[in-house]
Amino acid sequence: MKNFILILAFFTPLFINAQNKHTISGYVTDGSSDERLTGATIFNKTTGKGTVSNNYGFFSLTDMEGNCQLEIRFVGFKKKALVLYLEKDTFLNVSLQRGIEIEEIKVRGHEIKRSNPELSILSQPGITMQMIESAPVILGEHDILKTLQFMPGIKQGAENTASFNVRGGSADQNLILLDGVPVYNVNHLMGFFSVFNTDAVKDVVLIKGGIPARYGGRLSSVLDISMKEGNLNKNSGVFSISPVSGRFTYEGPIKQDKGAFIVSARRTFFDIPMAAIQKLNGEGGVYGYYFYDLNTKANWIFNPGSRLYLSLYTGKDNLFSNTRVGNDWKSRYRYNWGNITTVLRWNKVFSSKLFSNFSLYYSRFRHNELGKAKDKNTQTLFKTTSELQDISFKSDFDFYVSPQYTFRFGSKLSHLVFNPNIIQVKSTESDISFNNQNRTQAARADVYFENAFDLGKLKLNAGGRLSGYFTEGKNYFHIQPRFSAGFELFPHINISTSYTQMVQNIHLLTNSSFGMPTDLWVASTDKVGPQLAQQFTMGLSKQIRNEISFNIEGYYKRMHDVVRFDEGVAFLNPKESAWDRNVLVGEGRAYGMEFMTQKNSGRLTGMLSYTLSWSERKYVGLNNGNWFPFKYDRRHDVSFLAEYRFKESWKTTRSFSIGFTLQSGNNLSVADVEYEGLLTPGRELADYHYDWEVIRQTYDNPNNFKMPTFHHLDIGYSIVKQKTDSKSVTWSFSVYNVYNRMNPWYYYKSEGKVKQVSLFPIIPSVGFKYEF
Structure with missing residues (x-):
């Protein structure tokens, strides 16, 4: 406990307000529905500083007073440019229109940021609804959990089942959240399909290594579905x-x-x-x-x-x-x-x-x-x-x-x-x-x-x-x-x-x-x-x-x-x-x-x-x-x-x-050893008994x-x-x-x-x- 408190005290920030700096904050939304977008990139081309919207579409970027050339991007949407003069804290609602950018991204500062930028792509692979909807399926049923099984380190329990195991763990060691709520059984039809209807899902985040402290309760992975x-x-x-x-x-x-x-x-x-x-x-x-x-x-x-x-x-x-x-x-x-x-x-x-x-x-x-x-x-x-x-x-x-x-x-x-x-x-x-x-x-x-x-x-x-x-x-x-x-x-x-x-x-x-x-x-x-x-x-x-x-x-x-x-x-x-x-x-x-x-x-x-x-x-x-x-x-x-x-x-x-x-x-x-056991009580006085009543099968080594x-x-x-x-x-x-x-x-x-x-x-x- 003492070490934990020392670490907390060391990392807890000192709240010091810098002069001549102001904050641009707000939400990034889908222009057609006003759905808030998770992981949108907000980049100031004037200063080279940027940030990314959180799980609820909110962003906050503190920068120097003066001209700002903002560029907002999200995968599958057209980029949006905003020009403003930053002289006080400013709140923005930024809506993006669906469409694919054809131009090549040449500026390194424009590279897509991620909600956990310190994690590797293998620890937090990018999973989009487009990927899930386009993957080949069995019997016409698109399934989030089956698409995940194409990712490295993720294995299915049995053929064509939704249950999955991550990096040597068992299925129960995966924290599966729906709108932040744990779902304790994710299987339909004895595991052949999952409970997640893709028509109702907006976003999928999978983390299997370096799990941030905001998640807890399981050993192997986090699957956060919104x-x-x-x-x-x-x-x-x-x-x-x-x-x-x-x-x-x-x-x-x-x-x-x-x-x-x-x-x-x-x-x-x-x-x-x-x-x-x-x-x-x-x-x-x-x-x-x-x-x-x-x-x-x-x-x-x-x-x-x-x-x-x-x-x-x-x-x-x-x-x-x-x-x-x-x-x-x-x-x-x-x-x-x-x-x-x-x-x-x-x-x-x-x-x-x-x-x-x-x-x-x-x-x-x-x-x-x-x-x-x-x-x-x-x-x-x-x-x-x-x-x-x-x-x-x-x-x-x-x-x-x-x-x-x-x-x-x-x-x-x-x-x-x-x-x-x-x-x-x-x-x-x-x-x-x-x-x-x-x-x-x-x-x-x-x-x-x-x-x-x-x-x-x-x-x-x-x-x-x-x-x-x-x-x-x-x-x-x-x-x-x-x-x-x-x-x-x-x-x-x-x-x-x-x-x-x-x-x-x-x-x-x-x-x-x-x-x-x-x-x-x-x-x-x-x-x-x-x-x-x-x-x-x-x-x-x-x-x-x-x-x-x-x-x-x-x-x-x-x-x-x-x-x-x-x-x-x-x-x-x-x-x-x-x-x-x-x-x-x-x-x-x-x-x-x-x-x-x-x-x-x-x-x-x-x-x-x-x-x-x-x-x-x-x-x-x-x-x-x-x-x-x-x-x-x-x-x-x-x-x-x-x-x-x-x-x-x-x-x-x-x-x-x-x-x-x-x-x-x-x-x-699989049983590879047989031995003779005892009859069940009451059967020992019977004139005749079957072999299966006394033969026991077991194995020396599991699996x-x-x-x-x-x-x-x-x-x-x-x-x-x-x-x-x-x-x-x-x-x-x-x-x-x-x-x-x-x-x-x-x-x-x-x-x-x-x-x-x-x-x-x-x-x-x-x-x-x-x-x-």
């Missing part, structure tokens, strides 16, 4: 349909230039044809599956320095079955899971140099399984429920001391409620509940500070996070220092480095590799403490005319108190007194090298990446306490993603995209089977026809797994042989979108 805010100027909408789902989005002003709203909904169609077929066949029951998402958001501008937001997301998967036999017997089965997140956020500009954001949010993930059966004389019920609730209040401040120095600080208070695997068994004679002892509550408090310096050739961010976690009479306190720096060795050649300590106070108990809804979130206890990690990175990048970049980065990560189910435990046993008696606690380590070349402008854009990596785990009492490969220890990973835009003709734009992935296979634990190399090629072709200035039609065609590679999705052992299961052959699809 919803659209609504069109302040006019009503507009999008309707789209694919073989999987239909989507509809509508937005517009509540009051012109004062408030706006957006509503976006998505739903699958699987249950509709299934119900029709069952009806035509005269079946005595109904069964099916569907999922849906609903995003809503509204905002109101009280004055140029005060804006209030309210947003809501809810989504659910529902698997159901109703069966009836005559009038004597009927049964009902429901299995559903889903999220609710909502946040009330207030942006307040206290001065031209001090920006603040206050948020009160609620996030809940719940899954339920319900089975009922009833006849004339008896009635039975089986129900399981798992739930995590998170209620938090947080405050964030950006203080722009000077163009070279920004001081960020904030705090967060959270209350969490855990109800893992609560089981109820009910019949005519009894009503019994299990695992009620696992209900827990926890509180969490965090404070952080960041010192961001832009000193020309040297850019760095030094800060820290102090966290306290309080649960069931046990208190945990952690200091998490953060440091990242970038230095320009030569023109367009930069080196970067970072060191990060992270703490994760919650654990995910899982049996799957692709995000099943039965995965259980549990709190740290006095027996199983929080997970800890330290990560060090160092990289080198080369930029060519702001068009092509070459990047290489190495990383080393060490993890402590990672958990897994003990051998032979498949789920929480209702007779056990606590979940922490069913798990092993151990260590992890991951290291590797990432390479990426990227082209960001011109008709042909894209990226090529390669990752060489190792990931291992070690647990006392397992594998003789030795290191063994983590299930996502994939040695090699090659990814290629590119798009070519043809020349526009007759208000029609065409583009062709291609994606290729090649990865080493996952690791599985002892390496799946073969996984690869597939996908292509896409899209046609956009501009009907009027505000109306357009888009047709998207795609082919997944062009050469029909039957990749192994899973393996199992039967009759002494290991057998392969494959799910995805060549799959063509088409999608349609209408914007108005």
